[in-house]
Amino acid sequence: MENRIKEFQIENKKYRHLYIPIIFFLFLCMDIGTVLMTALDSRFQSTMNYMESYPWLQLLNSYLIAKLIFTPTLLSVIISRMVEIENTGHMWKVLKTSGWTVEEIFNIKFLSIFKRYTIFQMLEWILFIQIGKTVGVTIPIPTERFIITLLSIMAISFAIMTFHYFLAMVCENQLISLVFGVCGSLTGIIGTLLPLSISKFIPYSYYAHLLSTEYVRIGESQWIQKEVPLRLYPLLVSLLLGGLVFLWSRRKIKRLDI
Numbered sequence: 001m002e003n004r005i006k007e008f009q010i011e012n013k014k015y016r017h018l019y020i021p022i023i024f025f026l027f028l029c030m031d032i033g034t035v036l037m038t039a040l041d042s043r044f045q046s047t048m049n050y051m052e053s054y055p056w057l058q059l060l061n062s063y064l065i066a067k068l069i070f071t072p073t074l075l076s077v078i079i080s081r082m083v084e085i086e087n088t089g090h091m092w093k094v095l096k097t098s099g100w101t102v103e104e105i106f107n108i109k110f111l112s113i114f115k116r117y118t119i120f121q122m123l124e125w126i127l128f129i130q131i132g133k134t135v136g137v138t139i140p141i142p143t144e145r146f147i148i149t150l151l152s153i154m155a156i157s158f159a160i161m162t163f164h165y166f167l168a169m170v171c172e173n174q175l176i177s178l179v180f181g182v183c184g185s186l187t188g189i190i191g192t193l194l195p196l197s198i199s200k201f202i203p204y205s206y207y208a209h210l211l212s213t214e215y216v217r218i219g220e221s222q223w224i225q226k227e228v229p230l231r232l233y234p235l236l237v238s239l240l241l242g243g244l245v246f247l248w249s250r251r252k253i254k255r256l257d258i
Helices: 002-013 020-039 042-047 055-087 091-097 102-135 143-170 175-191 233-255
Strands: 213-217 223-227
Touching: 020 042, 020 055, 020 102, 042 055, 055 102, 055 143, 055 175, 055 213, 102 143, 102 233, 143 175, 143 233
Parallel strands: none
Antiparallel strands: 213 223
């Protein structure tokens, strides 16, 4: 345990000059800014305390759209920055000659990245809830839905992270992982336009599968907002997929001369 703590301390020291907090802050501003655009809209504010307008779910939908657009790029940027440092000065060889196994390097670096993302995600979630309360939403928070949605967001990000982590580890040119991150965001957006039966096979679009409401036509020119049943498969599939990719990647990395 003492050695593991020391390894984490060494790993954390390497990231002090990578501006990781600044990168997280910029993406936080984009995510929360998207929610603010909905919260400050006059149409939202005029109906935000009517149950049938689902104010919390409207805000949640805005947040999920932001996650769909920005999160794959954020994850690829953060992972590339934190892996790239090892390619400088032959740090891989230095770590291995210092007694670290490839599995230890792989595990500790991934946990360091995921820990930082978790802090970022929890801070965003707190700010998201605070925005709703600050603008004056008095409708009770749908607690169960919010908890499962938060866990699902974490699981989807975990699955995407394992893929980009593997790319960053095996590709010395970190632009490859960054390009995949941007393409992932575009793929997720395109996935929302496809039938659900197809977009289920596009993990990048899973953030949109958590959207809470949809508009249903009740007349020739009349539409009402309806709550969508909670979907659990983004959480379950992402955990399974992320776990499999992580284990496969670690096994693959062990065979490579990084």
